[in-house]
Amino acid sequence: MRKIKVLAMPGCSLFVLLFLSFRLAVAQSRPRTATESTKIPFDLKNGERVVFLGNSLFENDFQYGYLELALTTRWPDRDVTFRNLGWTGDNVYGVARSTITNPPTGYELLMQHLTKAQPTLVFVAYGGIEAQDGEDGLPAFNEGLSKLLDKIDQLGANAILVSPMPILAADSAQSLQKRNAMLELYASAIAKMASERGKQYIDIYKPIQEISKQMPLTDNGIHLNETGYYQLATILERSLGLGPRTTPVSITTGKNTAEVAGPAKLQGSGSTNENLTFTIDERYLPLPTPTDVKERPGQGQLLKITGLKKGFYRLTVDNEEVLTASAKEWGEGVSIKQGSSFEQVRELRQMILKKxxxxFFQYRPLNTTYILGFRSYEQGRHAKGLEEQSILIKWLEGQIAVNRKPKTSVYQLSLLK
Known part of the structure; x- marks a missing residue:
């Protein structure tokens, strides 16, 4: 233990020193406010376990994997694992988790699931179900959310609170307005609690409402479709302060020379205004867009090549043709949306979905009552099989860790003759 020397001093000076030390200790020990928390860059460290906890907003992403894909590709060199504990129809008291076996109650199962996941960070998304109880349900919701945050604190994990999403379609305009008014009320309550407890709060209500004016994000007005989850992933990235995935590359060519600006490197000595060979240092894999999503500025790798002779130029990536554009179009900048990295991230996404x-079927098997419940005397022998699935899950997580790292690709641009 480090030894601290105390010098003799007059009583008044000693009192002032003790007072200042006390004030410093209080300042260091108090929780950060939400404003202060968001000033600290979001980061995931080695060994982190990220848990998505809530209702169908999280559970339905089991079909698409966008939330995990977005975050796991942001830290390709770090050992970060993910668990989705979303449960359709659930609230902060775990009512949807109830089974025929009772006890445990739904709330006890919620606590068990959360504890067993061993989280270091929990994205908490509740309020969508509770908002159906109107203003009268707010006190119970606030109490339940506070207890849930207490549990997360006890587990030594951080929590990020996420607002409910809006209803995007209803039987009538009046019904839509009424239901969304309650959702906004509950979103405000969540934001207030986040501020009081020094937690970060992410508002998805307004962004989803705005994006829905440009493209359909649900099939029924309530549950997000594939496009909706792609947009939700990008909303989370922006809200967490994560910047663009790519940096524009600019290449200026001459008759026998070429200069590069951005994370690219020319290969060989034969680069001219007719032929170029180069690599691009990709920090992250791209986030693949659903087929019905219109590309926005900034999506894809922007490649601008000036000084080319007139004509059309073909770009290949690892000897696979990607696109062809005119010298004028290359000079204005072309967005690369195909290639090896896109194939790699599609395969990575499939691994995440399989894992x-x-x-999903390990922590909530369809025949829970017969394997883990009061009728386990019939099929309880299968419980061992559920645990053995952890071996496959761990193996897939190892494959995900290897394949989330961008690989160096060789780009070749050549004049078509």
């Missing part, structure tokens, strides 16, 4: 399928 999450295994976890």
């Amino acid at each position: 999450n399928d295994l976890f």
Whole structure:
């Protein structure tokens, strides 16, 4: 233990020193406010376990994997694992988790699921179900959310609170307005609690409402479709302060020379205004867009090449043709939306979906009552099989760790003759 030397001093000076030390200790020990928390850059460290906890907003992403894909590709060199504990129809008291076996109650199962996941960070998304109880349900919701945050604190994990999403379609305009008014009320209550407890709060209500004016995000007005989850992932990225995935690359060519600006490197000595060979240092894999999503500025790798001779130029990536554009179009900048990295991230997404399928049926098997419940005397022998799925889950997580890292690709631009 470090030794501290105390010098003799007059009583008044000693009192002042003790007072200042006390004030400093209080300042250091108090929780950060939400404003202060958001000033600290969001980061995931080695060994982190991220848990998505809530209702169908999280559970339905089991079909798409966008939330995990977005975050796992942001830290390709770090050992970060994910668990989705979303449960359709659930509230802060775990009512939807109830089974025929009772006890445990739904709330006890919620606590068990959360504890067993061993989280270091929990995205908490509730309020969508509770808002149906109107203003009268707010006190119970606030109490339940506070207890849930207490539990997360006890587990030594951080929590990020997420607002409910809006209803995007209803039987009538009046019904839509009424239901969304309650959702906004509950979103405000969540934001207030986040501020009081020094937690970060992410508002998805307004962004989803705005984006829905440009494209359909649900099939029924309530549950997000694939496009909706792609947009939700990008909303979370922006809210967490994560910047663009790519940096524009600019290449200026001459008759026998070429200069590069951005994370690219010319290969060989034969680069001219007719032929170029180069690599791009990709920090992150791209986030693949659903087929019905219109690309926005900034999506894809922007490649601008000036000084080319007139004509059309073909770009290949690892010897696979990607696109062809005119010298004028290359000079204005072309967005690369195909290539090896896109194939790699699609395969990575499939690994995430398979891993999450295994976890889903492990922690909530369809015949829970017969395997883990009061009728386990009939099929309880299968409980061992559920635990053994952890081996496959761990193996897939290892494959995800290897494949989330961008690989160096060789780009070649050549004049078509």
